[in-house]
Amino acid sequence: MAKKHGEGSNRPQGFATRAIHLGYDPMDENGALTPPIYMTSTYAFESAEAGGELFRGERKGYIYGRNRNPTQNILEERIASLEGGESGLALASGMGAISAMCWSLLEAGDEIVIDHTLYGNSFALFTHGLTKFGITVHAVDLTDLANLDKVLTKKTKLVYFETPANPNLRVIDIAVVSERAHAAGALAVVDNTFCTPALQRPLEHGADLVLHSATKYLGGHGDLLAGLVAGPHELVHRIRQHGLRYLTGATISPMTAFLVMRGIKTLELRMERHSNSAAAIADMLAAHPAVAWVAYPFHDGFDQVAVARKQMTMGGGLVSFELNGGYDAGMAFMNGVELVTRAVSLGDTETLVQHPASMTHAAYTPEERASHGISEGLVRLSVGLENLEDLLTDMEAGLDAAMASRAAAE
Numbered sequence: 001m002a003k004k005h006g007e008g009s010n011r012p013q014g015f016a017t018r019a020i021h022l023g024y025d026p027m028d029e030n031g032a033l034t035p036p037i038y039m040t041s042t043y044a045f046e047s048a049e050a051g052g053e054l055f056r057g058e059r060k061g062y063i064y065g066r067n068r069n070p071t072q073n074i075l076e077e078r079i080a081s082l083e084g085g086e087s088g089l090a091l092a093s094g095m096g097a098i099s100a101m102c103w104s105l106l107e108a109g110d111e112i113v114i115d116h117t118l119y120g121n122s123f124a125l126f127t128h129g130l131t132k133f134g135i136t137v138h139a140v141d142l143t144d145l146a147n148l149d150k151v152l153t154k155k156t157k158l159v160y161f162e163t164p165a166n167p168n169l170r171v172i173d174i175a176v177v178s179e180r181a182h183a184a185g186a187l188a189v190v191d192n193t194f195c196t197p198a199l200q201r202p203l204e205h206g207a208d209l210v211l212h213s214a215t216k217y218l219g220g221h222g223d224l225l226a227g228l229v230a231g232p233h234e235l236v237h238r239i240r241q242h243g244l245r246y247l248t249g250a251t252i253s254p255m256t257a258f259l260v261m262r263g264i265k266t267l268e269l270r271m272e273r274h275s276n277s278a279a280a281i282a283d284m285l286a287a288h289p290a291v292a293w294v295a296y297p298f299h300d301g302f303d304q305v306a307v308a309r310k311q312m313t314m315g316g317g318l319v320s321f322e323l324n325g326g327y328d329a330g331m332a333f334m335n336g337v338e339l340v341t342r343a344v345s346l347g348d349t350e351t352l353v354q355h356p357a358s359m360t361h362a363a364y365t366p367e368e369r370a371s372h373g374i375s376e377g378l379v380r381l382s383v384g385l386e387n388l389e390d391l392l393t394d395m396e397a398g399l400d401a402a403m404a405s406r407a408a409a410e
């Protein structure tokens with residue numbers, strides 16, 4: 001008799017092995033190597049009694065596609081395992097995951113603490129969305145614990161942050177902030193989109209829940225939108241049964257669940273390549289006369305390099321830098337690159353570049369941008385998987401253009 005898939009030694013399987021195989025045996029599906037995509041919205045019951053048992057939760061199985069689908073289930077088991085959580089949940093987008101989490105765990109009268117540097121739409125959800133429903137939101141700089149201590153109260157339900165944070169890649173100490181949150185009776189929730197579990201596993205450092213925009217590195221190819229959650233069964237179950245089922249209805253499509261799984265199969269390999277190329281580009285930028293400063297978590301000049309090395313295994317694929325010459329240098333750089341693509345988002349095979357002052361934050365005045373920590377020459381690069389030599393050549397052309405614009409202005 002051949003062994004069933006996953007049987008064998010008791011040694012826990014490695015990250016890449018689980019990313020490729022966990023939760024699926026081809027022999028359960030006619031030998032199909034890759035999991036079939038279950039394109040169905042509803043499920044038939046074997047008998048009247050079986051239907052009743054399913055609805056009462058006495059029998060395992062499927063009822064209707066909004067909360068569960070077999071393809072989605074494999075993805076959920078994989079993200080739970082890769083993050084080191086008991087359970088996982090897949091949703092239609094990162095914002096779907098974050099909003100389903102909030103609506104499930106919070107109620108009017110609660111308070112929450114968020115880091116002041118968040119993905120723009122997460123920040124909008126907290127500061128414009130939740131506040132309409134009687135939730136008090138404190139946005140503070142969580143790199144300084146004194147700020148957290150000032151706003152934690154008995155009413156604080158959760159402390160929410162990203163690390164590294166966009167766009168300046170500030171790093172927040174997951175273990176220390178989680179401990180403070182727990183002491184106040186609050187949950188620590190981390191958006192791990194920038195690192196993925198290949199580089200950082202917040203649950204191992206004490207966080208209670210991890211969220212992802214799987215649109216970025218987990219999907220990895222710029223061809224889908226998806227969100228993921230991992231954590232203890234009780235919390236994840238609540239988010240599925242309330243947040244997903246009737247508060248948002250943000251269901252992932254079976255096709256998208258399949259594509260995210262395809263992306264995750266190569267995640268470890270890709271994160272290594274993204275990180276190695278980004279580290280080399282950060283070194284080049286730091287030594288270049290067109291550049292005032294570079295932010296990269298594993299760069300020796302980065303002021304939080306010690307915290308970054310404590311909780312991340314590599315530096316990740318994002319690099320931010322400030323050009324000498326401000327806004328005009330930023331514009332010249334953006335027009336001076338050719339292979340590097342002007343676009344928002346991140347985590348794709350293609351290297352993407354964004355200049356917040358002329359793109360995502362173009363509607364702000366320079367003073368407003370400054371108050372959000374966005375300087376005029378700030379550029380954020382999501383380093384892709386192209387050959388490093390080609391990327392360095394293209395980046396140098398952009399930097400030359402930035403220097404030429406500055407010389408022309410003087």
Ligand SMILES: *Cc1c(COP(=O)(O)O)cnc(C)c1O
Nearest residue numbers: 093094095119193213215225226
């Ligand atoms: C993109 C992003 C989100 C939102 O995810 P969507 O999949 O676009 O809804 C949330 N957090 C971070 C850090 C992101 O980069």
